[in-house]
Amino acid sequence: MSSPSRARLIRATLLLGSLPWCLAPAVEAQSTRPTARDAAIGLRFGELRFEPPQVEKRTLESGVTVFLAEDHSLPLVTLDARFQGGYALLPRSSYAAATALPSLLRNGGTTVLPPDSVDYLLDFYALQMTFGGGGQSTFSSVNTLTQHLRPAVELWTDILRNPRFDSREVEIWRDRQLEGIRRRGDDPGLLAVSEFNRIMFGDHPIGWEMDEEDLDPERMNHEAVFQVYSRIFCRENMILGVVGDVRMADIAPVLEEMVSTWPSCTEPLQDPTPPQLRRGRRVFLIPKDITQSTVVMAAPGGISQSTDPDYFASRIGNSILGANGFSSRLLTRVRTEMGYAYSVSSLWTTPARSEGIVVAITQTKSGSTVAATELILEVMSEMRDRPP
Numbered sequence: 218m219s220s221p222s223r224a225r226l227i228r229a230t231l232l233l234g235s236l237p238w239c240l241a242p243a244v245e246a247q248s249t250r251p252t253a254r255d256a257a258i259g260l261r262f263g264e265l266r267f268e269p270p271q272v273e274k275r276t277l278e279s280g281v282t283v284f285l286a287e288d289h290s291l292p293l294v295t296l297d298a299r300f301q302g303g304y305a306l307l308p309r310s311s312y313a314a315a316t317a318l319p320s321l322l323r324n325g326g327t328t329v330l331p332p333d334s335v336d337y338l339l340d341f342y343a344l345q346m347t348f349g350g351g352g353q354s355t356f357s358s359v360n361t362l363t364q365h366l367r368p369a370v371e372l373w374t375d376i377l378r379n380p381r382f383d384s385r386e387v388e389i390w391r392d393r394q395l396e397g398i399r400r401r402g403d404d405p406g407l408l409a410v411s412e413f414n415r416i417m418f419g420d421h422p423i424g425w426e427m428d429e430e431d432l433d434p435e436r437m438n439h440e441a442v443f444q445v446y447s448r449i450f451c452r453e454n455m456i457l458g459v460v461g462d463v464r465m466a467d468i469a470p471v472l473e474e475m476v477s478t479w480p481s482c483t484e485p486l487q488d489p490t491p492p493q494l495r496r497g498r499r500v501f502l503i504p505k506d507i508t509q510s511t512v513v514m515a516a517p518g519g520i521s522q523s524t525d526p527d528y529f530a531s532r533i534g535n536s537i538l539g540a541n542g543f544s545s546r547l548l549t550r551v552r553t554e555m556g557y558a559y560s561v562s563s564l565w566t567t568p569a570r571s572e573g574i575v576v577a578i579t580q581t582k583s584g585s586t587v588a589a590t591e592l593i594l595e596v597m598s599e600m601r602d603r604p605p
Contacts, residue, residue: 270286270288271286271287272284272285272286273285273286273287273465275465275469277469277472277473277476278473278477279452279473279476279477279479280452280453281452281455281456281457281472281476281479282456282457283456283457283458283459283465283468283469283472284456284457284458284459285458285459285460285463285464285465285468286458286459286460287461287462287463287464288460288461288462289462290462291461291462292362292363292364292462293360293361293362293363293461293462294360294361294362294363294366294369294459294460294461294462294463294468295358295359295360295361295459295460295461296358296359296369296370296373296457296458296459297356297357297358297457297458297459297460298356298357298358298377298455298456298457298458299354299355299356299455299456299457299458300354300355300356300449300450300454300455301353301354301449301454301486302353302354302355302448302449302454302486303315303350303351303352303353303354303355303449304316304350304352304422304425305351305352305353305422305423305489306352306353306486306487306488306489307445307448307486307487308487309425309431310436311436311441311444311445312422312425312427312431313391313394313427313431313432313436313437313441314436314437314441314442314444314445315350315445315449316350316427317387317390317391317437317442318350318355318442318445318446318449319348319349319350319355319357320348320390321380321382321383321386321387321390321442322348322357322376322377322380322446323346323348323376324383324386325380325381325382325383325386325387326380326381326383326386327375327376327379327380327381328379328380328381329375329379330375330381331381331383332381332383332386335372335376338368338372339372342361342362342365342368342369342372343361343362343365344359344360344361344365344369344372344373345359345360345361346358346359346360346373346376347359352422352423352489353489355449355450357373357376357377359372359373363461363462363463366463366468366471367471370471370472370475374475377450378450378475378478378479380443380446382439382442382443382446384438384439387437387438387439387442391432391434391437394427394432395429395432397427398427398428398429398432405505405507405509405510405511405580406511406580408503408505408511409503409511409512409513409578410513410578411426412501412503413513413515414426416495416499416501417494417495417515417574418492418493418494418495419492419493419495421490421492421493423492424492447480447483448482448483448484448486449486450479451479451480451481451482451483452476452479452480452481452482453481453482454482454486455476455479457472457476459472489570491570491571491572492571494517494572494574496516496517507583508582508583509580509581509582509583510580510581510582510583510586511578511579511580512577512578512579512580512581512586512589512590512593513576513577513578514576514577514578514590514593514594515574515575515576515577516574516575517572517573517574517575518531518565518566518567518572518573518574518575519572519573520565520567520572520573521567521568521569521570521571521572521573522567522568522569522573523569523570525567528567531565531567532565534565534600534604535563535564535565535575537600537605538563538565538577538596538597538600539561539562539563539564539577540562540563540564540565545562545563546596546599546600547561547562547563547577547579547593547596548560548561548562550592550595550596551579551589551592551593551596555588555589555592557579557581557582557585557588557589557592558579558580558581558585558589559580560579560580561577561578561579561589561593562577562578562579563575563576563577563578564576564577564578575597577593577597579593
């Protein structure tokens with residue numbers, strides 16, 4: 218070996234030999250750095266001050282309550298109408314009609330305006346109008362420029378007060394639901410969640426799933442929808458809210474005119490009933506000739522939002538368990554460490570009037586179904602026995 222080559226080899230050997238000595242202080246310094254947990258615990262924040270917006274409350278002559286939060290930062294006004302009543306406060310025979318109600322209010326036109334004329338006016342005045350509902354309530358809102366407030370309220374009132382429930386739109390909605398029922402089994406995830414709700418909640422509105430009997434023409438037609446509408450959209454069920462560039466002195470007469478001819482409720486709604494949750498360990502299997510499994514597991518959660526002091530702890534616990542993506546324990550263990558699934562998450566429901574449930578859900582290869590299920594149960598047991 219030539220002298221220059223020998224010299225380079227010696228220098229390289231000396232450099233490599235000195236690396237542990239060079240790196241030792243860095244490794245030692247790294248070991249003394251605070252962990253992310255230590256850093257989080259060490260965070261300090263100033264006193265949190267929350268100043269809620271000033272809300273003005275007024276009861277109209279008709280008896281309807283109005284809440285107003287003035288905000289003159291933009292020339293916009295949003296009006297919201299909430300009605301007590303939904304499919305959970307009606308018999309099962311009205312399930313389809315009550316579910317269809319928000320969609321048909323938006324798409325079914327009024328007694329004066331056909332559906333396409335409603336669409337034209339919404340576009341002409343640049344209105345954002347929404348309709349929706351849940352088990353125990355139905356709602357609608359409209360957002361408008363302040364300068365279009367009067368025509369916006371008039372159109373919104375016409376839709377809410379004088380719905381056409383166009384028979385063609387009713388049939389379109391019904392046909393779409395029937396097609397959804399026929400295709401339900403094609404989506405393993407949707408099928409699993411649907412069956413889980415039925416098994417967990419039984420014959421309760423939370424566990425109801427639309428079926429062909431619900432959509433029978435005797436149950437789902439123009440008259441059935443109008444009957445449900447009449448029970449929900451009446452004066453005593455209504456609360457109004459307004460936010461935006463308007464004052465109570467200006468909006469109250471407009472709302473008074475809006476509700477002045479609204480009929481009183483003629484038939485009471487059913488009282489809500491809490492679900493009877495399934496308890497005890499059970500395994501339910503839906504055989505499908507596919508290469509992937511959907512796993513849904515759950516148990517009663519023991520937390521009610523309105524009365525339980527552990528409500529906020531449950532929100533943090535659910536985030537740590539599986540609701541916070543890659544920083545949650547389930548995704549770290551099931552996906553990152555073991556590679557069993559692309560996605561895994563948790564859900565901890567906390568209803569105001571009943572006990573909620575704790576749920577974990579994932580999809581994995583058929584061959585790893587048992588292993589993924591056991592690992593999820595292990596992580597949930599760790600959360601119970603060794604909480605963070």
